[in-house]
Amino acid sequence: MRQNESETQVAVRVAGLSKAYGDLRALDGVSFEVPMRRVFAYLGPNGAGKTTTINILCGLLERDGGEVSILGRDVAADPVLVKSRIGVVTENSNLYPELHCRRNLEYTGELYGLSADRRRSRAESLLNDFGLMDKAGAPFGTLSRGMKRRLTIAAALMHEPEILFLDEPTTGLDVPSARSLRDLIRRIVGGGATVFLTTHNLFEAEELADEIVVLIGGRIVERGKVSDIKRRIGGARCLTVSFSQSVSGGDVLGVCPAIRNAELQDGALKFEASDLHDAIAQLVAFCNKENIRMNDIGIREPSLEDAFVSLLAGAGKSDGKDRP
Amino acid sequence: MIQLARALAISRKDVESYYGKPPLVTWGLLFPAVLILAVYIKDRAGYLDVAPGIIAMTLLFGNTSMAAIVITFEKRSGTFERLLLSPLGMGTIILGKALSAAAYGIATSIVLAVGLKACMGLPMARPDVFIAGLLIGSCVFSLLGLIASVMVKEVFEAMTLMNFFRFPLLFLSGVFVPFAQMPGWLKPVAWLSPLTHAGEMIRFGIFGETAFASPWVPVAASLIMFAAVCVLSGLSFQRYARR
Structure with missing residues (x-):
């Protein structure tokens, strides 16, 4: 030493x-x-x-x-x-x-x-x-x-x-x-x-x-x-978008390949974006095509808690063999 | 010297926090004083026979109880861990804790003896041996209390553990029956008791006579027991600290 x-x-x-x-x-x-x-x-x-x-x-x-x-x-x-x-x-x-x-x-x-x-x-x-x-x-x-x-x-x-x-x-x-x-x-x-x-x-x-x-x-x-x-561990960034009219997650996922896991939350749609730039561009294109406006858009970085939960989930799958 | 100063700091803090509290001082004095007074009222001459034993018993109960209670309490509150985390040798912690308990026992015993001398005419043939008896006895008993404290988790467990040997010692160590008057078969058992030797030193200090061939016998026996409990307490604390 x-x-x-x-x-x-x-x-x-x-x-x-x-x-x-x-x-x-x-x-x-x-x-x-x-x-x-x-x-x-x-x-x-x-x-x-x-x-x-x-x-x-x-x-x-x-x-x-x-x-x-x-x-x-x-x-x-x-x-x-x-x-x-x-x-x-x-x-x-x-x-x-x-x-x-x-x-x-x-x-x-x-x-x-x-x-x-x-x-x-x-x-x-x-x-x-x-x-x-x-x-x-x-x-x-x-x-x-x-x-x-x-x-x-x-x-x-x-x-x-x-x-x-x-x-x-x-x-x-x-x-x-x-x-x-x-x-x-x-x-x-x-x-x-x-x-x-x-x-x-x-x-x-x-x-x-x-x-x-x-x-x-x-x-x-x-x-x-x-x-x-x-x-590295925390996963994709989350987008929360509220539209001027009702939109289903399926509508968006079908035309926006950079977006996944749509989920309705408090009247807004929450997505995971694998690539932020592409996801926003695809969302804007979708809105223009459907003549819908985006009233609000929020971006959330993955937190340490997200990373920690991922690690715990991973450890839960692989661990438990060595510890009595 | 640095570690000695830290041991004294621990003792000073313990006296401030625990041993110097008026209820504790009062209890430490009242219990033996009332016991001696009860014997005095029954037999005005005979109280002298039991006075050395009761002073030794005061040391035994006061020191073992307080040393054990203080450490068990500090272990529960987490404050003992502070000592283990501080730059202190294990000997420093033991010395600091034992010194404060011993000081408590010695102080209450001296006040008791002075009171008995002033009020009831207790003789004092060899004050130096009397003090030596208090010193060595209180150190041995304090260390026994410390050893018990690291073996248990709760205060009541410490008391139970110590009462297991303290009460039998009262009858085996010349507290109520002087060593000289004990049956022959019991004397070897009494020889092994630290209370016997502390009591005999105190008896020699008061009366100038002892049941042993020489006053150096209980002094030597007490010192050997002191060395033994020093080693034992060191091992117990090391084991506790590395649990």
């Missing part, structure tokens, strides 16, 4: 990682790299092996095989050093409910060996940055769910980690809190940290991630940039 990976711009390198719980293979030869100063999303359905991977990367779980390098170090061989350079936010906001917010941050700083002055200044700065200054003296247990989440992330940033692991950061948050948290994550990356994000929220992954890996059944089934995966 290469040393000094921070110099080579790789934050996390995983090669052939495997882990089994009895007969269940939770991870089966997983390999990926996370570049520095990027948001890397690790996606997968429940039971895919995401939490197992994070627990191994953070030194909470022993691996059965493979290599794991965090900033050029193996967490199993040098856990204290690696843990001092990463921050971890688990799925639950797990600060101490009886301690007030400032004390929670300062205590975290003590565990990471920050000096008293540094602890005070970091706590002050993070409370300010995360909009929690007016709650500095309130016990953590009395905060709203969104505030708890923010303070938990702030605590993980006390020692200015180079990599931040975020496990389902917006689960259970209302829309404004989730949006505000996504802005925070962008700021964290803007500040120079690498974010390793696991989430079920595909919109969130699409919004934040530079690169994603999709894990199903302990194996990586897809990886790459969000736009590439959407284009």
Whole structure:
């Protein structure tokens, strides 16, 4: 394994990682790299092996095989050093409910060996940055769910980690809190940290991630940039057209070969377009010929969710043989 | 030194969060004080015989219970995971957790002894041995509580597990019947109990006499048991952390 990976711009390198719980293979030869100063999303359905991977990367779980390098170090061989350079936010906001917010941050700083002055200044700065200054003296247990989440992330940033692991950061948050948290994550990356994000929220992954890996059944089934995966897996673009008079899907499909799968939806016809330019040209020709006008036309790109569903469907057909 | 500072930070936080709470301090003092008072009311001279055993019992119950409750509670709330994710050696976590529980046991026992001395004339022949008994005993009992805490999931399971050995120990370790007055066949069993040796050190501290040939016997036995529970707690925590 290469040393000094921070110099080579790789934050996390995983090669052939495997882990089994009895007969269940939770991870089966997983390999990926996370570049520095990027948001890397690790996606997968429940039971895919995401939490197992994070627990191994953070030194909470022993691996059965493979290599794991965090900033050029193996967490199993040098856990204290690696843990001092990463921050971890688990799925639950797990600060101490009886301690007030400032004390929670300062205590975290003590565990990471920050000096008293540094602890005070970091706590002050993070409370300010995360909009929690007016709650500095309130016990953590009395905060709203969104505030708890923010303070938990702030605590993980006390020692200015180079990599931040975020496990389902917006689960259970209302829309404004989730949006505000996504802005925070962008700021964290803007500040120079690498974010390793696991989430079920595909919109969130699409919004934040530079690169994603999709894990199903302990194996990586897809990886790459969000736009590439959407284009590759997400399928055709959708056209939604409303006409000046009633038109059936069959009428259009018969004369527009670039269009398929017509479906009536909320008074408009929804099509899949294999080629957008040809599809629109053929639709215009159809309208001119039939003396119909198009009142409205909408184009929707395939989403990451479409791609994810396709991957799950594909995995459902081929998987299940190796996993008990 | 860096890890020691972090262990002290863990202890300070635990005292702040759990051990320093007035209800807990009151309970830790009231329970043994009332027990001794009950014996005193019945037999004004005889209470002295049971005082060392009751102080040792206070250490045993206070330290094992609190150490186990705190960690089991933190495991459930997810805060214990924060320690495992922090740059701390396993020894640092064990030391931090054990120190706070031990400090609680030592503080309540000293306050109890000072109260008994002031109100009931409890003698104190060798305060140094008395303190040593409290120190070593509380460390052994705290570590036993920590070991129990990583073997279970719920607080009630920890209590059940510990009561399984704590209550028999009360009758096997010279708390109510001094070691010297035990039947011969029971003495080898009592020898294996850490409560016997903590109790004998406390007894020597109070009266200046011991049932053993020398006061160094319970000191040495306690230190051996301390070393054993240190190793055992290290192995238990390593196993838990890599579960």
